[in-house]
Structures are given as C-alpha cells and as structure tokens.
Amino acid sequence: MSIIKQAAVVGGGVIGAGWVARLIENGIDVAVYDPAPDAQQKIEAVLLNSRHAYRKLTMAPRAKEGSLAYAASLADAVSQASLIIESVPERLDIKQSVYADIEKFAANDAIIASSTSGIMPTDLQADMQHPERLLVAHPFNPVYLLPLVEIVAGEKTSADIVTQASAIYQAMGMHPLVVKKEIEAFIADRLLEAVWRESLWLVKDGIATTKDIDDAIRYGFGLRWAQMGLFETYRIAGGEAGMRHFMEQFGPCLSWPWTKLMDVPEFNDELVDLIAGQSDEQSGHCSIRELERHRDDNLVAILQALKAKDWGAGKVLGDYEKQCYDKAAMSETQALEQDYSQPIRTFEMVIPTEWTDYNNHMNESRYLECFSQATDAFLRVIGVDADYVAAGNSYFTVETHIRHLDEVTALESVYTTTQVLAADGKKLKLFNSLYHSDGHLLAIGEHMLLHVSLETRRSSNPETAVAEKLAEISALQSALARPEGAGNAIQ
Numbered sequence: 001m002s003i004i005k006q007a008a009v010v011g012g013g014v015i016g017a018g019w020v021a022r023l024i025e026n027g028i029d030v031a032v033y034d035p036a037p038d039a040q041q042k043i044e045a046v047l048l049n050s051r052h053a054y055r056k057l058t059m060a061p062r063a064k065e066g067s068l069a070y071a072a073s074l075a076d077a078v079s080q081a082s083l084i085i086e087s088v089p090e091r092l093d094i095k096q097s098v099y100a101d102i103e104k105f106a107a108n109d110a111i112i113a114s115s116t117s118g119i120m121p122t123d124l125q126a127d128m129q130h131p132e133r134l135l136v137a138h139p140f141n142p143v144y145l146l147p148l149v150e151i152v153a154g155e156k157t158s159a160d161i162v163t164q165a166s167a168i169y170q171a172m173g174m175h176p177l178v179v180k181k182e183i184e185a186f187i188a189d190r191l192l193e194a195v196w197r198e199s200l201w202l203v204k205d206g207i208a209t210t211k212d213i214d215d216a217i218r219y220g221f222g223l224r225w226a227q228m229g230l231f232e233t234y235r236i237a238g239g240e241a242g243m244r245h246f247m248e249q250f251g252p253c254l255s256w257p258w259t260k261l262m263d264v265p266e267f268n269d270e271l272v273d274l275i276a277g278q279s280d281e282q283s284g285h286c287s288i289r290e291l292e293r294h295r296d297d298n299l300v301a302i303l304q305a306l307k308a309k310d311w312g313a314g315k316v317l318g319d320y321e322k323q324c325y326d327k328a329a330m331s332e333t334q335a336l337e338q339d340y341s342q343p344i345r346t347f348e349m350v351i352p353t354e355w356t357d358y359n360n361h362m363n364e365s366r367y368l369e370c371f372s373q374a375t376d377a378f379l380r381v382i383g384v385d386a387d388y389v390a391a392g393n394s395y396f397t398v399e400t401h402i403r404h405l406d407e408v409t410a411l412e413s414v415y416t417t418t419q420v421l422a423a424d425g426k427k428l429k430l431f432n433s434l435y436h437s438d439g440h441l442l443a444i445g446e447h448m449l450l451h452v453s454l455e456t457r458r459s460s461n462p463e464t465a466v467a468e469k470l471a472e473i474s475a476l477q478s479a480l481a482r483p484e485g486a487g488n489a490i491q
C-alpha cells in the first residue's frame, strides 16, 4: 500500500478544501495555500462537514487525522510535499503561473496533480521544467466522499507518475480511472456537459423547471446510474436479447429530434436569472452548508447500501476498509508484541452525535457496537483477519453480558481493552472494558465466542497459527486477576 506523508494543496476553494479533507482523513499532513482572506474559514466549514460524514461512513480503524497548516506563501506550502494538488480557478494562464512558482520551491520529484475539470494536461505542462511529473487528477464534489478520480496524462507525463499517483489515490479510498486518451473535459464531464446543456434548453424553453429536472433525475435514472451506470442499465432494458435489441429498438431515435446537443443556448443574463431564480425558489430555504450535510448523509447511506452488496462505489469503500483493517492488524500486532500480559488496548473512537438517543447519551445498543469492534480488533491480533475469514474460518459470538456502568455523551473519546478469560479449542471467552478517555470505567462486556467453519456453519477448531497465538496470549494473561463483574448474572 503506497501512501505519502506530506501533501500540499494550492487553492483552497470548493475542491481544494475537499482534497484537504480527503488527505487528512487518511492521516496525511497537509499544508494549504490560498491567498483569499476567507479561505481558512471556508476550509474549516468544509472540514466540519467532512468529519461528520466520516464518522458515519466507516467504523474501520483508520490513521490518526493528519495535521493541517495554513501556509503564508506558496513556497511554505510546497517545499516539503511529495504530492502537490493544484485546485486554483479554471484558467490556463493562472494554472501555468502557479506551476512556474511551484517548480521554484518544490522538490523536483514531487507529483503535481491538477484538479482541472477539462483543460488538457499537455497544455497545462507546456511551459514546465519538469513536465513529466504533472498529471490531471480530476475529482468529483464532494471530494472526500466520492471515490472517482479521473487520471489523465499529458504528452510529457511519465508512465511511472501515473502509476504512483493511482496508488496514492487508491490508498485514500478512491477509484482512479486512467483515461486512455487525452481529451478536453475527459470522460465524466463530457457526459455531465451533455445533460447540463439539454437541461438548460428545457428550462429556457419553459418545458421544465430546475426542480422538475432534478426530480426526473433523482426519482428515476439517477438511482440507476448510481449503482450501474449507463451501458449495463441499458443492456437490461433490452430484455433477454440485451444490448443488441436495445440498440435496434432505440437506434432510430438518434436521428429524431430527441436532443439539442448540437446547439447551445445563448449564455446571457436572462438565462442566468431564469436558472438562478428557479434554483433559489427550489432550494433557497437551506444554506449551502445545510444542503451539503443532506447531500453527504444521503451519499453515505447510498455508499453503505452498495457496500453491503459489494457493488460499484460500495465495493471501493469495502476494499478501502479492508486496507484499513489490514493496516490496523499489523500495528495491533506490533503494539501487542510489547506487552501481552495486560488487558490489550483494542479500539478507540469519538462517539458520533447520531449514536446518542432521547436521553442525550450514547444509546445502549452502541455499547455492544464498541465491544464488537474491540472483539474484532482482538481477533485480528490473533490472526483472524480478512484473509482468514475469506479462507472459510471465523468466530461467532454466542453469548454476551454487558453492564452499563456510566453514561457517555456525543463527541467524547472512549477506548476499550480486551482480556482473555478462557481459550479452549473452539471456545473463546473474552472480557472487554470500555473506558472514558481519562481511564474512568464506562462499561464491561463478557462474551462467549465459538470458532466456526463458514462452509458448514458449525463449530470447528481454529487453524494452528491462530490457536498458538491465542494460547500464548492466554498463558501470559493467566496471571491477571479475574476482572470484577466477570461471570456475574443479572442481580
């Protein structure tokens, strides 16, 4: 897994701020440079939303949030960075002058990635001294949630930079789509541009309002597109005979007046007033930040639904989580090697607001969620990781006893420890403790697990390596006092 430690973001507007969020969420330290006086305030507002979204998006153990520095100059921002993301306005002259400055102050091998929505990388790199390290990495708003990033090489971009950059984006939970041939607006914006132009005509001609068009998308084909795209959807629309039948049936429409794409509405004040006025009427009751929250919450729900199906953008999220779990398993093992003889620190998190209930504290069900995470972390330590499960072995919890000893409120930090009470063949008894960040006990959980074969769904003995690791930890912890509350029934 390739990952960088330090990145720079030049231009901290809508997209630059989204990149900052994606980078720091992945533990990468960022220096951002934007001369606008309100840049910091805008970036902080985006980070508030991105942190909210990530708390809901995934429970996977991820790197500690990277640091963020607001650089006073471009030189300060880029001098230590191995990845420099340019997100300044969509103008070739501005972008080229920014690259000239970057080249003065950055390391010669730092990758320069432009967020441009449509300018060809060959044009962007035309005046550079080291053009081989520039490519386009075109993201989609919100950059911290949407996995797609279009990677476009210019004539002088080195193939190695494309490979390196793709690995970096993939490690940050993104789907790098390498565009085979350079073209203005790449792939996705060509498609969006078609829908956008057609939509402007529909509003201008009084056929639909901005809301009608949004409804046509979100109640219908937008849902199809989110999970399958265009061609696979149309293949199904052709019935048993598939794409050939679909094309035979709808091919003739291509010559009917079903599109005005060859013709562009005149871009003038009248058109802007018409569209902006309808948009105000449709959505003006919400601030942009409120709309962003709705958008993010919806996207998180869609991504999670697709993850459960191991499908499309949800598969990217699932693969990302697997990387996080594998990485955590390695660091958990390293941490453990220091001291197996004490209850093991297994899991830590900040309590999300949505985990609290009408009593204004963490809901009872979430105590089990914390203990489930602690148990999973312990299992990874003994070698029950994604590969072990994929090979057909796992543990099932067959009994749990939780005591809720204290309350915890939203945004408090908590951590767990795990102690082995008994490990005997198929049976494993664990004792989890949940603590406030100051070490004050919050809850205890006692859990009986059985090792199972996922093929037969019946209990089975663990593989030798797992059994040995478990025996080692169990022997070392056998000297520990039996934790208070272990073995208790409800009084």
Ligand SMILES: NC(=O)C1=CN([C@@H]2O[C@H](COP(=O)(O)OP(=O)(O)OC[C@H]3O[C@@H](n4cnc5c(N)ncnc54)[C@H](O)[C@@H]3O)[C@@H](O)[C@H]2O)C=CC1
Pocket: 010, 011, 012, 013, 014, 015, 016, 033, 034, 035, 036, 039, 086, 087, 088, 089, 090, 091, 094, 098, 115, 116, 117, 118, 138, 139, 140, 141
């Ligand atoms: N807004 C969108 O939906 C998307 C935009 N993009 C691309 O991302 C890039 C940035 O677009 P947005 O973030 O939307 O624009 P924006 O206008 O929100 O942000 C641009 C930022 O660049 C700063 N800036 C201007 N000159 C600068 C300089 N010399 N050095 C450092 N910062 C400078 C401005 O102060 C501003 O904060 C463009 O190339 C755009 O095509 C890509 C994907 C989606």
Ligand SMILES: C[N+](C)(C)CC(=O)CC(=O)[O-]
Pocket: 116, 117, 139, 140, 141, 189, 192
């Ligand atoms: C409108 N836009 C061309 C700037 C859009 C993009 O580039 C991508 C996106 O997020 O839709």
